[in-house]
Amino acid sequence: MAYHLYITSRNYSSWSFRPWLLMRQLDIPFQEKLADLKSGSLRQPHWAAFSPLAHVPCLHHILADDDSDDAPLVLWESIAIVDHLAENHPDKSVYPTDKRARAWARSAVAEMHAGFGFIREEMSMNIGMRIKLVPGEVSEGLEKDLKRVDQLWTEGLERFGGPWLAGTEFGAVDAFYAPVVLRLQVCFFLLLGWIGRLCAAGSSRYTNKDCVYMVRGGLGYCSTCNLRGGACG
Ligand SMILES: N[C@@H](CCC(=O)N[C@@H](CS)C(=O)NCC(=O)O)C(=O)O
Numbered sequence: 001m002a003y004h005l006y007i008t009s010r011n012y013s014s015w016s017f018r019p020w021l022l023m024r025q026l027d028i029p030f031q032e033k034l035a036d037l038k039s040g041s042l043r044q045p046h047w048a049a050f051s052p053l054a055h056v057p058c059l060h061h062i063l064a065d066d067d068s069d070d071a072p073l074v075l076w077e078s079i080a081i082v083d084h085l086a087e088n089h090p091d092k093s094v095y096p097t098d099k100r101a102r103a104w105a106r107s108a109v110a111e112m113h114a115g116f117g118f119i120r121e122e123m124s125m126n127i128g129m130r131i132k133l134v135p136g137e138v139s140e141g142l143e144k145d146l147k148r149v150d151q152l153w154t155e156g157l158e159r160f161g162g163p164w165l166a167g168t169e170f171g172a173v174d175a176f177y178a179p180v181v182l183r184l185q186v187c188f189f190l191l192l193g194w195i196g197r198l199c200a201a202g203s204s205r206y207t208n209k210d211c212v213y214m215v216r217g218g219l220g221y222c223s224t225c226n227l228r229g230g231a232c233g
Pocket of ligand 1: 012013014015016042043044054055056057076077078079113
């Protein structure tokens with residue numbers, strides 16, 4: 001049995017970063033298959049070679065040699081990848097064992113998978129970049145998304161006691177929100193009111209202890225971008 005995880009540069013692709021981080025952090029062995037990112041277009045039709053939607057991430061689960069059908073299982077949506085890993089690795093903390101924490105983590109993962117369009121649009125992922133956002137220039141939609149992130153992180157940490165979002169173990173919900181931490185790290189907000197609290201959550205509370213690994217992991221282990229040595233500041 002083997003996993004082949006098709007992703008592209010984790011510097012630009014938050015969707016690639018999520019399952020990669022989860023599998024690394026939980027010691028689920030996989031081969032990283034780096035898909036070439038051609039500039040000039042969002043569409044990457046050549047990715048159809050491994051994904052039915054020509055999207056990354058895409059997980060190929062190569063079954064045991066004695067399986068009669070040698071085609072891999074193909075999972076082409078992040079949330080499906082996470083569910084598949086949870087099902088196949090019940091010993092790993094993909095989702096918490098506690099029922100309440102699990103229900104919360106699942107919902108927060110689904111919310112990130114389906115929403116937060118303004119964060120995606122207006123705080124695009126580029127670990128090495130610095131963007132200055134001035135309060136008057138933050139759109140209503142972005143403000144709403146960021147407030148919701150703040151609310152979610154506060155709720156998770158308070159209800160389940162940290163240091164991770166749904167309790168004592170790193171899991172899918174941490175991996176799903178990690179790119180937001182990275183995005184906050186690269187945006188210099190004016191430290192006022194709720195924005196200040198949000199930055200504090202992003203840079204000290206949420207990244208406390210070994211969360212530092214999570215925030216810097218994308219750089220430390222990045223084999224594709226040139227941004228190394230704490231370039232994310
Ligand atoms: N819903 C997908 C989103 C994946 C996604 O949008 N990936 C981007 C890269 S970050 C992509 O493959 N873009 C190519 C395209 O849209 O054709 C998931 O959850 O995995």
